Amino acid sequence: MSAQSDAAAPQPALPGRWQPAVTQDPMLRKHGAQGYGSLGQPVSRIDGPLKVQGKARFAAEFPYEGLCYAALAFSTIARGRITALDTAAAEAAPGVVLVMTHRNAPRMKAPSLMMSSPTAAGASDLPVMQNDEIHWNGQPIAVVLAETQEQADHAASLVTADYAPLPAVTSFDEARKTPRQLDNLLGQPPVVEIGDAEAALKGAAVQVDQIYRTPRHNHNAIELHAATVAWTGEELRVHDASQLLDLTAGQLADIFGLEADKVRVSSPYVGGGFGGKCLWDHQILACAAAKLAGRPVRIMLSREGVFRVVGGRTLTEQRVALGASADGRLDALIHTGIVAMTSHNSCPEQFTFPARHLYAAKTIRLAQEVADMDMLANTFMRAPGESVGTFALECAIDELAEKLGLDPIELRRRIEPDKDPTSGKPFSARHLIDAYDKGAERFGWNHRSPTPRQRRGGEWLIGMGCATATYPYHRFPGGAARIRLTAGGQVTVSTAVHDMGMGTATAQAQHIAARLGVPLTQVTFEYGDTSLPRGVIAGGSTQTASIGGAVIAATEVFVEELLKLAGNDSPLAGLSLAEVETRDGGIGHCDDAARFESYESILRRSGRDELVCEAEAPPPAEMEAFSMHSYGAQFCEVRVSEVTGEVRVSRFLGSFDAGRILNAKTATSQFKGGIIMGIGLALTEETNFDPRTGRIVNASLAEYHVPVQMDVPAIEILYTDIPDPQAPMGARGIGEIGITGVGAAVANAVYNATGKRIRDLPITLDKLM
Amino acid sequence: MNPFTYERASDAPAAIGLAKGNAVARYLGGGTNLVDLMRETVERPEMLVDVTGLPDGIEPRADGGLLIGAAATNTALAADSHVRTHYPLLARAILAGASAQIRNMATVGGNILQRTRCRYFYDTAAACNKRQPGTGCDARDGFNRYHAILGASPACIATHPSDMCVALAALDATVHLDGPDGPRSIALADLHRLPGDRPDIETELKPGELITAVEIPPLPFARRSTYRKVRDRASYAFALVSVAAALDLDNDGTVRDLRLALGGVAHKPWRASAAEAALKGRPATPESFRAAAEAELAAATGLRDNAFKIELAKRTIVAVLGNLTGDDA
Numbered sequence A: 001m002s003a004q005s006d007a008a009a010p011q012p013a014l015p016g017r018w019q020p021a022v023t024q025d026p027m028l029r030k031h032g033a034q035g036y037g038s039l040g041q042p043v044s045r046i047d048g049p050l051k052v053q054g055k056a057r058f059a060a061e062f063p064y065e066g067l068c069y070a071a072l073a074f075s076t077i078a079r080g081r082i083t084a085l086d087t088a089a090a091e092a093a094p095g096v097v098l099v100m101t102h103r104n105a106p107r108m109k110a111p112s113l114m115m116s117s118p119t120a121a122g123a124s125d126l127p128v129m130q131n132d133e134i135h136w137n138g139q140p141i142a143v144v145l146a147e148t149q150e151q152a153d154h155a156a157s158l159v160t161a162d163y164a165p166l167p168a169v170t171s172f173d174e175a176r177k178t179p180r181q182l183d184n185l186l187g188q189p190p191v192v193e194i195g196d197a198e199a200a201l202k203g204a205a206v207q208v209d210q211i212y213r214t215p216r217h218n219h220n221a222i223e224l225h226a227a228t229v230a231w232t233g234e235e236l237r238v239h240d241a242s243q244l245l246d247l248t249a250g251q252l253a254d255i256f257g258l259e260a261d262k263v264r265v266s267s268p269y270v271g272g273g274f275g276g277k278c279l280w281d282h283q284i285l286a287c288a289a290a291k292l293a294g295r296p297v298r299i300m301l302s303r304e305g306v307f308r309v310v311g312g313r314t315l316t317e318q319r320v321a322l323g324a325s326a327d328g329r330l331d332a333l334i335h336t337g338i339v340a341m342t343s344h345n346s347c348p349e350q351f352t353f354p355a356r357h358l359y360a361a362k363t364i365r366l367a368q369e370v371a372d373m374d375m376l377a378n379t380f381m382r383a384p385g386e387s388v389g390t391f392a393l394e395c396a397i398d399e400l401a402e403k404l405g406l407d408p409i410e411l412r413r414r415i416e417p418d419k420d421p422t423s424g425k426p427f428s429a430r431h432l433i434d435a436y437d438k439g440a441e442r443f444g445w446n447h448r449s450p451t452p453r454q455r456r457g458g459e460w461l462i463g464m465g466c467a468t469a470t471y472p473y474h475r476f477p478g479g480a481a482r483i484r485l486t487a488g489g490q491v492t493v494s495t496a497v498h499d500m501g502m503g504t505a506t507a508q509a510q511h512i513a514a515r516l517g518v519p520l521t522q523v524t525f526e527y528g529d530t531s532l533p534r535g536v537i538a539g540g541s542t543q544t545a546s547i548g549g550a551v552i553a554a555t556e557v558f559v560e561e562l563l564k565l566a567g568n569d570s571p572l573a574g575l576s577l578a579e580v581e582t583r584d585g586g587i588g589h590c591d592d593a594a595r596f597e598s599y600e601s602i603l604r605r606s607g608r609d610e611l612v613c614e615a616e617a618p619p620p621a622e623m624e625a626f627s628m629h630s631y632g633a634q635f636c637e638v639r640v641s642e643v644t645g646e647v648r649v650s651r652f653l654g655s656f657d658a659g660r661i662l663n664a665k666t667a668t669s670q671f672k673g674g675i676i677m678g679i680g681l682a683l684t685e686e687t688n689f690d691p692r693t694g695r696i697v698n699a700s701l702a703e704y705h706v707p708v709q710m711d712v713p714a715i716e717i718l719y720t721d722i723p724d725p726q727a728p729m730g731a732r733g734i735g736e737i738g739i740t741g742v743g744a745a746v747a748n749a750v751y752n753a754t755g756k757r758i759r760d761l762p763i764t765l766d767k768l769m
Numbered sequence B: 001m002n003p004f005t006y007e008r009a010s011d012a013p014a015a016i017g018l019a020k021g022n023a024v025a026r027y028l029g030g031g032t033n034l035v036d037l038m039r040e041t042v043e044r045p046e047m048l049v050d051v052t053g054l055p056d057g058i059e060p061r062a063d064g065g066l067l068i069g070a071a072a073t074n075t076a077l078a079a080d081s082h083v084r085t086h087y088p089l090l091a092r093a094i095l096a097g098a099s100a101q102i103r104n105m106a107t108v109g110g111n112i113l114q115r116t117r118c119r120y121f122y123d124t125a126a127a128c129n130k131r132q133p134g135t136g137c138d139a140r141d142g143f144n145r146y147h148a149i150l151g152a153s154p155a156c157i158a159t160h161p162s163d164m165c166v167a168l169a170a171l172d173a174t175v176h177l178d179g180p181d182g183p184r185s186i187a188l189a190d191l192h193r194l195p196g197d198r199p200d201i202e203t204e205l206k207p208g209e210l211i212t213a214v215e216i217p218p219l220p221f222a223r224r225s226t227y228r229k230v231r232d233r234a235s236y237a238f239a240l241v242s243v244a245a246a247l248d249l250d251n252d253g254t255v256r257d258l259r260l261a262l263g264g265v266a267h268k269p270w271r272a273s274a275a276e277a278a279l280k281g282r283p284a285t286p287e288s289f290r291a292a293a294e295a296e297l298a299a300a301t302g303l304r305d306n307a308f309k310i311e312l313a314k315r316t317i318v319a320v321l322g323n324l325t326g327d328d329a
Ligand SMILES: Cc1cc2nc3c(=O)[nH]c(=O)nc-3n(C[C@H](O)[C@H](O)[C@H](O)COP(=O)(O)OP(=O)(O)OC[C@H]3O[C@@H](n4cnc5c(N)ncnc54)[C@H](O)[C@@H]3O)c2cc1C
Pocket: A702, B026, B027, B028, B029, B030, B031, B032, B033, B034, B035, B036, B051, B070, B071, B074, B096, B097, B098, B099, B102, B105, B106, B107, B108, B109, B110, B111, B112, B113, B114, B115, B161, B162, B163, B164, B209, B210, B211, B212, B236, B237, B238, B239
């Protein structure tokens, strides 16, 4: 895929050795934020034209000779054993190739839980269709392969099962009676104590102590989960809808007992990921069924199937207690609570993460535990932890501000920490108050009345609220990048990463053009295939920085190779990496404009058609040395009907501090998308999990309410665009922060409009009547 | 979805002839409800008789009323200039329903006969007396936010989901039928049944009967009418409560006549006759609106998730009538 036309001629950039936490990315060290051609410009998506023409091929669109189509039958109990499974009618149905159940499925190793090893990708560690056990309501019990999708769907509806049910924990109220302690929370301690926070709370002049609840959510990306899979002997080819390419390949190899390099997974286009497009049972079952049938298989889950097979965000119950002095300093910050999880996964919705880094407090207590239920493994969903954690924390801050008689922004100014409040590390960069000030001015925050119920238009009460957004910076180790330069001056950078619509390919092409000093039109960014150098996952808003680290490393090798090739007859003779920069399609001395040779000239003189360099990113030492986070200030105006309790968000503004912005257009879309998802979290989204059966009742887009066009007002986005000195390109990652803080901004605005604090999401009209 | 045969009828006799005596034949309108239910294997017809080729005209009658062919699309009906001028509540009700794409496909006949959105009805793993008589009702102690507060039975608490029908009920519309035993007509308000102990029998239609047209009588004061739908998101959601109303006021502000119907509250579009009776001849004030609403909902009962709808229905009635009383109505 090649880049589109350049916005401006590229400015010089400087490659030099990057030592994370010690030196800055040379791009920043030399030039600061300015002067990188199209970097930061609103370049339109490179893959846009392909997508609108229908030429971008998604996972369920790859043709294969002899392809058959899969459909799943699901269990209807939450826990027990299958005592009888009647597949005869399905097998006899027209077009059916085979029916696979636990009786005839190939033997497979169980997946390993993601993060339990560098190659593990399992969302749960239950074996997949290897025995008669049922662990959740909706678990696949049979796979039907047929000549057409319709035949497969029909035959799957003919599969019947009898069960011997076992007692199942499908009620959260029941499960929470026996909470389980975690030994770690995504690698962090589950309990953090600084001083005696409960005692400090009791002694505080002003106190807030409340319980906040957030419900289950389900993934509803527009592209349904799908895979097209084909075996050639012991080699497995998988076209997946994935944000986890290399891990998926490694995990599938492990499950099927294959050499790692015998599994190739590709995923050039993904119609939305949000944490849901990882490895679930359907890809494993498709591979197993394809093996059994000796034919390629396509599986595309139905919308109901996504609810049955792909986990979602779990529910949380959180206590936030704040003790403050009369002048608005925090004596105590307590954030504790419990989430529903299972014994076969590890995804504890780390809602206490924001409170670890946001505010200065004399004493702190953070703790979370889990309640095990018999249900589908819950999973990551855009800003797992932070999205719901900021709801509770930021509502409580608003409640405290009111009790103190302070403007909520002023309160945040007073509790702004000068170093990370729990780790004690310095912040790499933090401009939260800046973001608040800019956002407040633009939004007209000074028009907000501190007293609720002061503004109305007819039956509609109008209110404003704000809340802090935050999301950590992460850079995953292990990613590599390859740079290929051809004699014609074309640059191709390759790494097995993902573009699920975020704009990765576009922003990275801009980055590479800037870093190598070539026009955007000469850059191709290759991604989405495990045959490329190992990439990182697209998760945790880490991909941009992780790719950056790998490209920096590859660039160092590239420049050193070119200096070697240039040899003694070049104006570059004798120069080292530290003395040169890339510019104008070649390499030049940093301080001497005359000493320059173009890439093309170096290749030509050395008789090379191309130069290929590959390197792995240096370990993320910056994360150890610094507290690195993105921040934002979310502003919301709502209208609430006094008659019906209906809530309409009438204005929204997000003001972010996320480091340097690489592409104004795709970044703005990411922020807006997060905010829209946050409006859903605040007002409409809720999975109806029936506690009697453990079954999801509203497994459909008609009844699971994501926001529709009319729920979404004009959204304005601001950003500081201040590079983070410790991050590659100065960019901290922007995929998830948009959703954080939105729930609280909306709830705080609802309070300002109505005088009612709604502490359990979603804020449906019955709660306001 | 189960296999089925597909036939296209050119006129009503042909449609009736194709379906006659075939217990597993169904008429097919836009398919936006029936095909969904077939996908879920809730409906398992063996034959579909496509009736979208039947008359779809929207014709004003000499008396000022309107005759609507059953195959008219929801979009066409909502856009019709006679409807927009003379029956604005009907246009608004239709536009409050579903999405533009669905309304483009959906027919008037199909909209009237669309089935409940109770999720337990859709999920063949659940107990549902409507889908499988005698199995029980999982909604009663389950998720029942969208369920009935009026006219429900121990066997079933489902609601009829149509918006259009609420307006038609308020307008005293008549449904014209044709079938193996010949043509007949029935008031829309009498077409749908309350669930009683047979929630599987939803209407008074006899086997093989076809809706051919809907007729709306003239109602001059319906120019002052509206439809308000209260729901869980701003669009593309079924009603929690909806109110269709037309108001005729004397010069002195007394209610001379009115039409009032509720949606989202019962197994059928709910004509609010008690409220109408309570309000006729009374002053058009918030107090008398409230009293009328109280009268209509006196018999309402709430369950775990839907009890709030009783108060919501009352408030929405008062607000809608209040709006119609104002000069901007
Ligand atoms: C996601 C979604 C959201 C929706 N939201 C709303 C909403 O907010 N409000 C609302 O009111 N509706 C809503 N609907 C429902 C929609 O209005 C109905 O699906 C539509 O009106 C049905 O019309 P149809 O022509 O497609 O009927 P079909 O699906 O073709 O048929 C429905 C039934 O009517 C029968 N039938 C059709 N025509 C005739 C005839 N002439 N004579 C006898 N029987 C006939 C069929 O046999 C079938 O039983 C929604 C639907 C969907 C899928």
